[in-house]
Amino acid sequence: MSEQFPTIPYSRQRYTAGESAARAREFLDTILLRRSVREFSGDPVPPEVVSLAIAAAAAAPSGANMQPWKFVVVHDPELKRRIREAAEEEERLNYGGRMPEEWLRALAPLQTDWRKEFLEIAPALIVVFKEEYGFSAEGERIAHYYVNESVGIACGFLLAALNAAGLVTLTHTPSPMGFLRDILGRPRNEKAFLLIPVGYPAEGCRVPDLRRKDLHEVMVVR
Ligand code: IYR
Numbered sequence: 001m002s003e004q005f006p007t008i009p010y011s012r013q014r015y016t017a018g019e020s021a022a023r024a025r026e027f028l029d030t031i032l033l034r035r036s037v038r039e040f041s042g043d044p045v046p047p048e049v050v051s052l053a054i055a056a057a058a059a060a061p062s063g064a065n066m067q068p069w070k071f072v073v074v075h076d077p078e079l080k081r082r083i084r085e086a087a088e089e090e091e092r093l094n095y096g097g098r099m100p101e102e103w104l105r106a107l108a109p110l111q112t113d114w115r116k117e118f119l120e121i122a123p124a125l126i127v128v129f130k131e132e133y134g135f136s137a138e139g140e141r142i143a144h145y146y147v148n149e150s151v152g153i154a155c156g157f158l159l160a161a162l163n164a165a166g167l168v169t170l171t172h173t174p175s176p177m178g179f180l181r182d183i184l185g186r187p188r189n190e191k192a193f194l195l196i197p198v199g200y201p202a203e204g205c206r207v208p209d210l211r212r213k214d215l216h217e218v219m220v221v222r
Contacts, residue, residue: 030164037168038112039205040122045198049165050124057128057158063145068131069154069193072184075124082183083127084119087174087195091116094175110208118170122197127180128155129190151193162198170197 015023054071062068074080091114095104119125130151134142144150155171162169177192 031160034159034163035168035207036170037201037205037207038118038170039202040118040168040197040199041202041205042121042123043200044123045167045200049162049167050126050198053158053161053165053167054126056161057154060150060154060157062150062154063147066131066134066142066144066150068134068144068147069151070129070131070186070190071158072127072129072186073124074127074184077120079183080120080122080125083125083180083195084116086179086183087116087119087172088114090174090176090179116172116174118197119172119195121202122170122199124198126158126196126198127184127192128158128194128196129181129186130193131189132191133189135189148193155194155196158196167198168201172197 050073054073057071058067058069074083095114099107128151130147131144132147133144136142159169159171172195174195177195180186180192180195181188181190
């Protein structure tokens with residue numbers, strides 16, 4: 001049997017309902033500023049902001065506290081170029097027949113295509129890897145649990161933290177993403193989960209005029 005974690009006291013300041021609602025509203029107002037951006041400025045991002053946002057992501061809950069994630073930050077133009085080339089190769093196949101008609105129709109309003117210039121233009125790419133399993137200090141395999149849920153939540157924290165800092169992102173999934181492990185030299189227990197270009201919107205950047213579902217469409221109270 002493994003040992004228990006020692007426990008430590010935990011409490012939070014109790015806000016009044018009004019204070020609590022004001023904080024929730026402030027968070028909502030901030031998160032409503034987040035949009036998926038495909039037109040990036042080349043301006044560099046402050047490295048400290050990226051580090052702080054990744055620290056926030058790594059504070060996400062995870063199955064059995066395995067923290068089954070790695071966040072690879074790519075600034076190097078040559079690596080970005082290789083990632084763009086490999087992503088475009090996959091996307092050419094996706095848009096050229098690998099995605100079924102229904103999927104292409106669903107994407108048509110977004111006007112996306114196989115071209116992924118943003119992978120070179122954005123000053124930083126954060127490639128999030130999930131660790132499908134880990135290793136003990138003795139090099140034995142350790143099972144990880146709820147890996148997709150854990151890493152998905154961590155990515156949510158990451159997007160929220162970058163957004164709060166005034167940076168913009170795209171949640172990009174050039175599937176399949178196996179090339180990322182090869183290009184970035186990651187070990188076999190890691191699988192690319194999400195590719196997140198980070199930066200500032202280009203001058204004149206536009207985003208689709210999307211409608212978010214109303215609260216009553218997404219919230220059910222019983
Ligand atoms: N990965 C492709 C296709 C794509 C798929 C979905 I679902 C989107 O919401 C957007 C794009 C691409 O990045 O173009």
